[in-house]
Amino acid sequence: MAILEVKDISSGYGEVQILWGSSLKLEKGKLTCLVGGNGVGKTTLLRTVMGLIRPWKGSIAFEGQDVSRLPAYTKAEMGLILVPEGRQLFTDMSVYENLEMGASNKRAAPKFKDNLERIHEMFPRLKERETQKAGTLSGGEQQMLAVARGIMADPDVLMIDELSLGLAPVLVLDLFESLKSLRELGITILLVEQNVHMALAISDYGYVLSEGRIELEGPARDLIKNEHVREAYLGL
Amino acid sequence: MQQLSLLLASLPDGILLGFVYGLAAMGLTLIWGVMNVINLSHGPIIALGMFGTFFLFIRMGINPYIGLIPVAGLGLLIGIVIYFVAVHRVINAPHLSSLLATFSVNMIIIGLGTAAFTTSPYNVDFNMGSFRLGSTTILGTRLIAALIAVLFTGGLYLFLYKTRPGRYIRAVTNNRAAAELMGVPSTRILALSFGLGTMLAAVSGALIATFFPFNILSGGSYELKSFVIGVLGGLGNPIGALLGGLILGVLEGIIPAFLETSWVPVIEFALFVVILLVRPKGLFGAK
Numbered sequence: 097m098a099i100l101e102v103k104d105i106s107s108g109y110g111e112v113q114i115l116w117g118s119s120l121k122l123e124k125g126k127l128t129c130l131v132g133g134n135g136v137g138k139t140t141l142l143r144t145v146m147g148l149i150r151p152w153k154g155s156i157a158f159e160g161q162d163v164s165r166l167p168a169y170t171k172a173e174m175g176l177i178l179v180p181e182g183r184q185l186f187t188d189m190s191v192y193e194n195l196e197m198g199a200s201n202k203r204a205a206p207k208f209k210d211n212l213e214r215i216h217e218m219f220p221r222l223k224e225r226e227t228q229k230a231g232t233l234s235g236g237e238q239q240m241l242a243v244a245r246g247i248m249a250d251p252d253v254l255m256i257d258e259l260s261l262g263l264a265p266v267l268v269l270d271l272f273e274s275l276k277s278l279r280e281l282g283i284t285i286l287l288v289e290q291n292v293h294m295a296l297a298i299s300d301y302g303y304v305l306s307e308g309r310i311e312l313e314g315p316a317r318d319l320i321k322n323e324h325v326r327e328a329y330l331g332l
Numbered sequence: 333m334q335q336l337s338l339l340l341a342s343l344p345d346g347i348l349l350g351f352v353y354g355l356a357a358m359g360l361t362l363i364w365g366v367m368n369v370i371n372l373s374h375g376p377i378i379a380l381g382m383f384g385t386f387f388l389f390i391r392m393g394i395n396p397y398i399g400l401i402p403v404a405g406l407g408l409l410i411g412i413v414i415y416f417v418a419v420h421r422v423i424n425a426p427h428l429s430s431l432l433a434t435f436s437v438n439m440i441i442i443g444l445g446t447a448a449f450t451t452s453p454y455n456v457d458f459n460m461g462s463f464r465l466g467s468t469t470i471l472g473t474r475l476i477a478a479l480i481a482v483l484f485t486g487g488l489y490l491f492l493y494k495t496r497p498g499r500y501i502r503a504v505t506n507n508r509a510a511a512e513l514m515g516v517p518s519t520r521i522l523a524l525s526f527g528l529g530t531m532l533a534a535v536s537g538a539l540i541a542t543f544f545p546f547n548i549l550s551g552g553s554y555e556l557k558s559f560v561i562g563v564l565g566g567l568g569n570p571i572g573a574l575l576g577g578l579i580l581g582v583l584e585g586i587i588p589a590f591l592e593t594s595w596v597p598v599i600e601f602a603l604f605v606v607i608l609l610v611r612p613k614g615l616f617g618a619k
Binding site: 146148167168169172173177178180184185186187188189193196197198200201204245249 | 499500502503505506507509510511512513514515516517518
């Protein structure tokens, strides 16, 4: 059974409709990616799933429960966590406090120590910078912290918006590797990326979003061979 | 020489009052810092705090310092109610909307207060004795008020930096959307912050009532002072507010030694304008 099922979602901002009936399913424990060009509605889809924007139509089910109308903080309590675009750190608070904030929900609090240890293993840099204000970190460190804060929330489903944006290639590789280890821990991941090639390379399953609709979907290794994908997104 | 002795007489009083001004300002700057709302009902809530002391002490015989506990509780409650009734719906609207909303609350409280208490002065006849310090006499009530103001400042600081709800308040201040994503019910946190702001206002009013006569309009001048202090101390920083209050108190202690008392607001607000122009983030503002 799918852990997260998005059915026929339409939404947008004010009068402007962005999504025109998109559906996707996340299988438990798998890494799924949602790729597509700039401005096709990837972020809007995540924001709608999370509850930051109300869906106009369609439904969202998380762990078999209808959560279409629930606010973001309730979904976070349930274990659906979004690492937002642009990191959205608490820049005036320390690295450690950001991690504490990640563990705000009731489920995560008792696992605080274990998750913190895990993060220090994955991102030793964050341990070194523990007392520093998040706003003073480099771009790569900030992205690490954004992901780490998401992990501290002890998610069942972790949705990550633009993991690679604005980062040096070496760092991107590191971060993608850390996604694999998260999958091994049993966390279901939805990765939204403009870096189509890398996203498909590490994912189990992929969706291609175009103009607010799911254009293509399939196992990632099939998509990467797909003529249309190669031409339109991989420049091959 | 005469001026010096005047100065020595009025400075300690100014300093002690400054702490209480700082406490009042803390309520205003907390709300502004967390949600970018200027609470124009700040003054009347200070006045309600004054009446709180009056009714608890004069009518019910409760010691004004014990009375601070129910005053604080009611102040918190009133703020939460004001937040949900008047502020919540306009929290994301342009500033003018929240200004008008809190100004309406201001007018409602003043109207009701005038109907209930008239605008003739009330006096809480409460005495904690006095003692001499050099050539000046210090009133016990003022000294205790200053100590309580410091206590509340420390308490607020610890609350914001050492407790979970305090951390949520700082997180919502810093990035409301991100806090929501981490499972923080930000609306409740905003309501709590507003309540804490009005609680501080009410407590400062309750303290002021132990040494000054008042009516329902008396909060207005403390509200104005709170603006000056907010600009001096930087917004949303309790220690900054206390220091700002202290500076204002010192000014009020010094100026009358050299000029007519009527010059005090002139100089205070000239200072306000200068700081706004030169250091808009406040003297102790972080950024």
